[in-house]
Amino acid sequence: MMDVFNWDGTVSAKDFRIGALSFAQKWESLNSAFPPWSWVPCPKHPWLASPEVDIDQNSQTDPGEEETSCSEKEDDIDDATLVQSNHHELHYCDFHIVYSYTFRVPVLYLRAYCSDGRPLLLDEIEKELPACSSKESPETKWAFITQEEHPYLKRPWYKLHPCGTSEFMKLLFLGGDTGQPKLEVVLELYLLSWFSAVGQVVGLRIPCKMLNDRR
């Protein structure tokens, strides 16, 4: 078994699935104020669908439109979230975590729209989530958003470019002073750690209790 020093920061599709399910489970049990992530078992494009963005302390959650997943399983996903912007306008934001076979890492896809359904433009989104366009902090250095077609839903979404992911994942696990973790541990916590970094860029937070929970 490869040791953690030779690890390149990527995960296999199988490990992604395991990590995603574990992440979704933890989120649901420790983050019950927010709608859960649902696993979309699409054979060619596995992904985790979310509903939640919580930028503002005062924001509430609201069940929004339902979307069906790929036809094989007919899972319904509750997709919606309420984000309060500075202008007191209500915006909704959907997040999906999709596995990339090219880069062998998770990729965050997002879509934002107004309450009347009008999709938000990239610069409007960047205004909402200032960390997106910031080049300052290490986490946001490689974070840039491009407009791209969702690989399964086939609609225009925005995606957080994944080419820096394996680098920062390596740093996260090996750059710290917490000693050298075992590779199995790394893979188990992969999605959680990935999300803690990437989520910051788009204003999503992981509650501390999720990070501390080692079950």
Add this chain to the structure above:
Amino acid sequence: MRKAIQKRMEAKKYVWEGAIPLQIHLHESQVTTLPPPPPALILAPRIGYLPLLVPLIKPHFSSTLPPGVDTIWFEYRGLPLKWYIPTGVLFDLLCAEPERPWNITVHFRGYPGNVLIPCDGEDSVKWSFINSLKEAAYIINGNCKNVMNMSQSDQLELWHSVMNGNLEAYLRVSSKLKLATIEDEYTSLCSSKSQQGSGETDFTGQVKTGRVPVRLYVWSISEDFDDWEDLSQVDSWEKISYINRPIEIHKEGKCFTLHDAMKSLLPEFFSDESLSDSKLARVDFEDAQKIPSEDVSSNKVVEDQGQNAYEHREACCISSSAEIKLIRIQGIEPKLEIPFSWLVNNLLNPDHFLHICVCVKVPQ
């Protein structure tokens, strides 16, 4: 030695010179003059992209267009065409029975933003192309540094070589990117020694195992048919499954064929015996996700021996299960036994991806 290089270039040259005759009609909603303008006849490079044709198309229709801002998009029988897919791939995918000329419609208004990502002309296409190239570089080399570090002038020259269909210029610039090729099994089988020579400095080495950038477009149908013409039109992108996934080549003595490649991406369309194949052990995720309706008890695809590239395949099935009806790459329907390496070394698009169009029949 020069002759050997020329021979290698032959197939690439055919690919780069390949073109689709288009007959482009202005959508009736935008015709403001009588009589309506005749359609524009344009020869579109296979390896190019539709928005790049706009400078040729627009003058043809400008006198009839209504006033306002142009947001140009193309459509085939009601289906908005994705502008970042190479023209040849769109044609191979959407015209089961090749239509010559290909009749498509151009719109200057009413961009369907809910279906198509925005296109601001040449810049958007260039950006999309460079991104694909980065992705290909990542797949082949494990990083995209070589593309990211290209000088501005190199990047521009590369892009212009694609726009102008200039293969020599393209090869000159792209060789600097050191995108390793895979060992060409066909050539080494056919010819005797010395494929390596002082003249072949373009090719930077041979990789025994590696990942190949592939984009697979799978059109699923559920009806039986005699002729491609009988088939109902693709009226929605929902009917096409897009798989952007590298193919892993493992050299284990025997030749890695197109059949092996397709099996690794679409295992559900091949017989059960292939599941015990060591190559498929890598596709463990696919196995975990098997959906009953797509399970294939057994099927074989029998090669059609005809010369005509557009004869559709005979497939004999032991049960009425899923089968592959058609595989098209650069307008060619290669035999499944062809060494995959030959396809990779000759039929790539300039973005360094192998675009494969597949038509599959699935049970109702």
